[in-house]
Amino acid sequence: MPRTATVDTLPVDVAEEVLAENPGSETELxxxxxxxxxxxxTFAVAVVRVDDPRWEPVDDELESYEVTENVVRVEGSEVDLDLELTPGDQITLVASVPVGxxxxxxxxxxxxxxxxxxxxxxxxxxxxxxVEDIYARPxxxxxxxxxxxxxxxDTRYGAMTQTGQLTGGVLTPFVPEVGWANPGHVYLGVDVTTQEPPSPHYDESTIRLRLADGSTVEPExxxxxxDGPFTRRVWFQLPVDATEAVVEVSIVIGLGGDMYDVxxxxxxxxxxxxxxxxxxSGGGSAS
Structure with missing residues (x-):
């Protein structure tokens, strides 16, 4: 959260900086x-730092992401300020507001x-x-x-072995390719790798999530x-208060018209x- 204070006077250098950022002001000090x-x-003074939220996956392009718009409002009315804020910026905002x-x-x-x-x-x-619930998420x-x-x-080509692993997972309220999670939900991403079966076999495996209440969730x-059925990170959407889940990987191998439920x-x-x-523990930021 920003650092804030209310004061009755402003040093002239702070006032000049505020006026310089307001192209509509013609006040001479x-x-x-x-x-x-x-x-x-009184003057409401706030130091705001804009952090990069770094939603997972951090290297993805935010194709659907709009430029963040920021305005200051005093009792519902917009204050005429030029607020083009990007991650890494820190600014001091000053507004004249009613006492109390x-x-x-x-x-x-x-x-x-x-x-x-x-x-x-x-x-x-x-x-x-x-999206208040994102602040209560795990x-x-x-x-x-x-x-x-x-x-x-076993297949008609003889005995085979299929291996794989789940290497890790992440939680985030926002995924670039699909946007924000629904109210009361969060995205769970899991990374899965599987062995490529020898030709002419092909991997038709699927994945889903089973929650504690027995319900299941399909990938988003x-x-x-x-390179296989799990080339990309697998994203699920689940309740923000969930504390446990089970990833179910159904291993299915195809061979011509035959399908083997392994x-x-x-x-x-x-x-x-x-x-x-x-x-x-962090404090001092807005994202």
């Missing part, structure tokens, strides 16, 4: 040391990919968010037993490619950690 707030008003203004009366509103959030310039708290994926598998099977995106490998996952704790 003259030869003064400080600027006084108007009667019945509530936190929700003076806000920095950000809109990213259709999602709106507000930070108070009075006390730095988040006063509104349509942050770590712990992979349990069975992450590697090896299964023998196409996972296959020329086995179902199950890999338990534990979802742990809390982004809320990280947010409290």
């Amino acid at each position: 003259g030869d003064v040391d400080e600027v006084l707030a108007a009667d019945g008003e 203004a509530a936190p929700e009366d003076v806000v920095l509103e950000s809109l990213a990919d259709g999602v709106r959030q507000e930070l108070s310039l009075i006390d730095g708290t988040r006063t509104a968010s349509v 942050t770590e994926v712990e992979v349990g037993d069975g992450a590697s598998w090896s299964h023998d099977y 995106t196409n996972t296959g490619g020329s 086995a179902v490998s199950e890999v338990p996952l534990t979802l742990a950690g809390s982004v809320a704790g990280e947010e409290e």
Whole structure:
């Protein structure tokens, strides 16, 4: 959250910096040391740092991602400021506000990919968010037993062995190719590799997620490619309060018109950690 303060006077150098960032201002400060707030008003001062949220996967192009729009609102009215903010920027925002203004009366509103959030310039708290549950989501994926598998099977070409492994997982509220998770949900991404069967066999394996209540979740995106059924990271959408899940990999090998249901490998996952704790320890940022 931003560092904030309310003051009755501003050093002239801070006031000049604010005026320089406001192309519509024609106020001349003259030869003064400080600027006084108007009667019945005070200055809300906030230092805002814009961090790169680095949603997974961090190297993907954000094809659907719109430029983040930022405005300052005082009691619902937009303040005429030039706010072109990009990751890495740190700026000082100053607004003249009524004395005793509530936190929700003076806000920095950000809109990213259709999602709106507000930070108070009075006390730095988040006063509104349509994705509030992302701040209560888990942050770590712990992979349990069975992450590697090896299964023998017979075909008309003789005995074969199929191997594979689940190498890890990530949690994120936003995936570039599909956008934000639904309200109350988060994306779980898992990385799976499998051995390519010898020609003329081909791998027709599938994957799904089983939740603690027995319900199943199918992948959000196409996972296959020329290198096999799990060429890409597999993304699932699951409730933000889920603490465990099981990845089910149904291993199916094709040969001509024959399909061999080899086995179902199950890999338990534990979802742990809390982004809320990280947010409290980090402080000073908006993303």
